[in-house]
Amino acid sequence: MAPVTNGRYVFNEYPTGYPVIDKTVSYDATNTIDLWNVPLNGGTLIKVLVLSIDPFLRNRMDMPDPEAAFSWSFKKGDPIEGYGVGVVLRTENSALKKGDLVYGLYDFQEYVIWPGLPANGISRVLENKENLPLSAYVGVAGMPGQTAYYGWKEYASPKNGEVAFVTTGAGPIGATVIQLAKAAGLKVIASAGSDEKVAYMKSIGADVAFNYKTTKTATVLQKEGPINIFWDNVGGETFEAAIEYAATGARFLQCGSVSTYNATEVYPVKNLTKITVKELHIHGFNVAGSLATKYREEFYATVPGQIARGEIKYKEYVLRGLDKAGQGLLDVLTGKNFGKCVIIVADE
Template identity: 30%
Template sequence: MKISKIILRKQFDGFPKESDFELVEEDLGDDLEDDEFFFEALYISCDPYIRILAPSYKEGETVIPGYQLSRVTKSNNSKYPVGSILVTGAGWRTGGKSNGVGPEGVWYERNDLPKNVPQSAGVGIFAMTGLTACYGVEYVLKPKKGETLFVSASAGAVGNIAGQIGKILGCRVVGSCGSDEKIKYVKSIGFDDAFNYKTESVKEGLKRVAPEGVDLYFDNVGGDFASAVLKQMNRKGRIAVCGMLSSYNEKEPRAHVIQQTMFMKSLLMQGFNIFADIPPYNEEIYQKLKKWAEEGKLKQYESISEGFKNLPSTFIGMLCGKNLGKTIVKL
């Protein structure tokens, strides 16, 4: 079995460039050991965390990490027969050989996706993106009906799902975006209001869209932006720290003093991540997401590119904020 894979050619210097990536071929042979299977990639996810982990990648060696929706094509594994649909941590590969274990193995089985969503939702709502959004909103923020939830980067992959879940759980949901087009988009998927952070300050934007203050903050941005949001929060507000888009490409991240604001407002802030905190709740959250999707309350919104070789440009575009919803490459 021959596959293509994309490796790190040169370590990122600030913002990634297409020349930092290299497409190479690999021959995996045709034989399988006991419990091994071959798989082909159907959809590959583009995620910001790839940029965070970049300093640990080895030039000329590391396959760009990440997850994909895969289909088993040949199998010596009774648990994963031919035709099985899996979310694997295979990264930027067109296929591979696996025994299902380890970080590059099987993350989730997705043979029972709802019929009313596209199969690509297997790397969106029903994979890391949806699990992260649900855990952050429901398990970290613990919303109460009627509270105001603010989601930064609300037109992004996690942000749009977090907002939808906030609405399902009875919150008033507002957000921030980087263009008027994105504001229209988030309003179309149920957000009560949003502001353009490029044309309106966080302070003025939040005063307008959340005149009674913010109770819950789902933070995808961090940095100066997050510090400004904290000042607009109500007393005993809760913050779920999911991402830090504002500093992913900074060579020297800046320090932000937030203790005084947290002290004065009695705020509660909690960080979380998909690898350390969410696994015990994977199946529980998946069943909730499935139910909401089947009821038509939760939908997959995505930006899809086609062609394996377009992964680098698609990834860079996502970091530039060009995407609406989940960024995916279809093979």
């Protein structure tokens, strides 16, 4: 069989501010691959089906720190990389077989060769007993859902009747946290960047939902707080407002800081001394850290079933074609997306 095109989405240069399509990143259709004769060297040939667009991709476009012990920055000329689901076409790994669905970190290419799947907990063979759409496994049943589940289980310590404040509540992480908080009997305040997203947050259980672009966060928290749990995906001025209107002993779950990802100047939080005065508990974590080993199997045993039964709802923002990856990233970073941004690379 003749070689086929192996399109890829390539990183070209370190951006200042927002990435620019066809400059910072670009689609390259010049590569080809011989699917049935390419050497595997003990690895696995995977056809990529779905890829996830997440804010952390922008972090990986920062220039590497020469003094850092470890750099996760993308390399110029290489494909960008993120979470995805693919199907095994050929394998020399005895743990796998043709037709297996596999989840993990992928180069943004149509076909990839993995050297050692399964490995290190990031890679996983998906059973999909619930027959969920594969796109769910890069969203509510994948990394974003895991982030929400791990952090909430470990650090929230919710008590019935408490008040939680969730930022980016219409995104895949925030929306999942809203539903976890409501299931725990909390009053939930949630923010997002459009009136349409406000309506969605209310539909999944938020008691108080507001558009932070038209209503000041501090005004809402002053009226509806004090808050006992703060789930932060934003940082900056929102973090400052949460400190100001936090109850004594409140738990802050620091998941992200999207307000700083494209900023040339970082907002200076002015009330950090109140962390001490209010005895706040600040917990930073990431999905690939220590919590993954503790909660991963519990997550896969619990959450896909809840999704299938409609107990956890989700929304997707779907783009078709690997060439749309740059647009998807820009939409996520500017808030144009409504729901989890996924790229459908191939249907089967």
